[in-house]
Structures are given as structure tokens and as C-alpha cells.
Amino acid sequence: MAGDPGPVFAALADPTRREVVRLLAARPGLTASALAGELPVSRQAIAKHLAQLRAAGLAEAEHAGRETRYRLTPEPFGDAVAWMVQAGARWDARLERLQAQL
Amino acid sequence: MTLHDELGAVRREVVLEAERAAVWALVGGPDGLATWLADEVRLEAVEPGARGTVREDGEDRALTIEEVDPGRRLTLSWCAPDGDASLVELTLDEAPEGGTRLVVVEIPLQRLHAVSAGVAARAGAARGPRMAAAV
Numbered sequence: 001m002a003g004d005p006g007p008v009f010a011a012l013a014d015p016t017r018r019e020v021v022r023l024l025a026a027r028p029g030l031t032a033s034a035l036a037g038e039l040p041v042s043r044q045a046i047a048k049h050l051a052q053l054r055a056a057g058l059a060e061a062e063h064a065g066r067e068t069r070y071r072l073t074p075e076p077f078g079d080a081v082a083w084m085v086q087a088g089a090r091w092d093a094r095l096e097r098l099q100a101q102l
Numbered sequence: 103m104t105l106h107d108e109l110g111a112v113r114r115e116v117v118l119e120a121e122r123a124a125v126w127a128l129v130g131g132p133d134g135l136a137t138w139l140a141d142e143v144r145l146e147a148v149e150p151g152a153r154g155t156v157r158e159d160g161e162d163r164a165l166t167i168e169e170v171d172p173g174r175r176l177t178l179s180w181c182a183p184d185g186d187a188s189l190v191e192l193t194l195d196e197a198p199e200g201g202t203r204l205v206v207v208e209i210p211l212q213r214l215h216a217v218s219a220g221v222a223a224r225a226g227a228a229r230g231p232r233m234a235a236a237v
Contacts, residue, residue, distance in 0.1 A: 087112045087188070087208050090158070095116050095206070097138035101128055102120040 011056035012084060016041055017049045021072065024059060028071040035070075111209040117197045118204055125194055125202045126173045148176065156180065179211065187211040 012018055019039055024030060032050060036043040050070055053059040062069045118125055128134035132154070136143040145154030145165065152167040161182055169177040174194055181187035190208045197203040 083186075083210060084112055088114070091112060091114045091206055091208065094138055094140075095114060095204070098128060098204075099116065099118060101137050102118055102124060 007056040008058065011052055011058055014049070014052075016045070017053060018084075020046065020049050020053065021058065024070055024072050029062070029069040031067050031069055111207050113208075114206045116204050117199065117201050119201045122173060122194050122196060122202045125204060129176055129192055129194070130170070130172060 012021065016039060020035055023035060023038055032043055032046045035050075036046045039046065041049075050059060050061075054061065057073060059070050060073050062071065128137060129148075131148050132143060132145040135145065135148070140156035140158040140163075142157035143154065144156070145167075146152055148167055148170060150167055150169055154165050154167075156163050156165050163180045163182045165178055165180040167176070167178050168189070169175070176192045177189065179187055179189050188208050188210045190206065193205045193207075195203050195205075
């Protein structure tokens with residue numbers, strides 16, 4: 001369902017989910033346990049976030065033996081994430097310059 | 103969950119070690135903004151309706167000042183040539199731990215319109231025929 005970014009934005013509204021997305025973007029194929037090891041939240045919480053990302057069509061699960069590995073699905077991502085990442089990075093830079101003025 | 107979160111907005115919050123007036127000096131006028139907002143800021147005044155351009159990463163953005171609450175809040179909209187317009191709100195207040203807290207929210211306007219329409223539709227439905235008759 002291209003065109004409606006609503007579920008994508010909702011899924012990305014949560015800072016932990018954005019962290020999960022960043023980690024999966026950098027290292028596709030991480031497991032829920034590996035993600036929990038990187039973030040200050042429980043494995044159960046990670047599982048919930050992953051379920052929400054899957055529901056929004058942002059991530060997919062891949063069963064490899066007893067493990068479930070996760071990766072991002074690129075299609076719905078495009079604009080929503082690109083915009084948030086880019087606009088956020090620009091504000092970080094601007095606010096650093098502002099702080100330097102004081 | 104706040105409205106901003108639902109919109110997929112970018113939000114940043116910093117506590118600055120300065121009086122609110124000193125921070126506003128960098129926000130409430132073109133010269134102040136020029137020191138940090140972008141590589142180049144071409145703007146006559148920071149007052150509602152004022153239009154200008156900012157140049158950043160070699161790209162010009164058309165900018166419009168939307169609302170100004172001196173010392174407290176600046177709202178502007180801007181748009182890159184090939185991008186979507188977005189609304190930016192800068193809010194200053196006193197941080198409880200001292201200094202000034204600056205909150206920045208940037209919301210893509212497309213999303214804002216979609217949500218406003220949704221809110222209006224729900225408000226209309228909630229009112230219903232009985233409420234309408236009472237009015």
C-alpha cells in the first residue's frame with residue numbers, strides 16, 4: 001500500500017523503535033536478543049517493537065534454524081524515515097551551532 | 103502519545119546555559135538566526151508574514167515567518183525546492199535546573215493537514231445530529 005505513510009510514521013514515533021530501525025539498517029539480520037543487548041530495554045519489549053514494525057510493513061522476520069532474524073523491508077521506508085533522519089540530523093547540527101554562540 | 107509523535111515529527115530539546123533573553127536574541131531576529139540556523143539567512147525581519155531564504159548544504163529554502171511570541175516562541179514554515187514544506191516551532195522556557203530550555207519541533211505540513219482533517223472528521227462525528235439540533 002504505497003502512498004499512505006500514516007502507519008509508518010506511527011511506527012517510527014517511538015524512540016526505541018527508531019533505534020531498532022537504525023540498528024537493523026546498520027546490521028541486517030539481528031535477532032531480538034541481539035537487539036535487546038544493544039538497547040536499554042528487555043527482550044520482551046523488543047519483541048513488541050518488532051511486531052509493530054512488522055505490522056507497519058517496515059521489518060520482516062526470517063527463520064533460520066531456531067533463530068528469528070529481522071531485517072528492514074525497504075519499500076515503505078523511503079520518504080518517512082529519510083525525512084526524519086535527515087531533518088533530525090540537521091537540527092542536531094543547527095543546535096550545536098546555536099550553543100556555540102552562547 | 104502526543105500529537106507531535108503521531109505526526110512523525112522531529113523533536114529536539116536542549117537546555118542552554120544562558121538567560122532566555124540571550125537565547126531569544128539569537129532566535130528573534132535575522133542577525134541572530136544568521137549565526138546558526140543555516141549557512142546563509144536572507145530575511146528582513148522576524149515578524150509574521152515576513153519571507154526570506156535560507157541556504158543550507160548548497161540548497162535554498164523559501165522561508166516564511168508564521169508566528170512570533172517575543173521571548174518565547176517562533177513558528178516558521180520552510181520548503182526546499184524539491185521537498186515538502188514543513189512547519190518549525192522553536193519554544194523557549196526556563197529550565198527547572200537553571201538556564202533556558204529550547205524545544206524544536208519540525209512537522210511535515212502534509213502530515214499536519216492529514217491529521218487536522220482526521221481530527222475535524224472525528225469531531226464532526228462526535229457532535230452527531232442531536233448535538234447539531236441543540237446548537
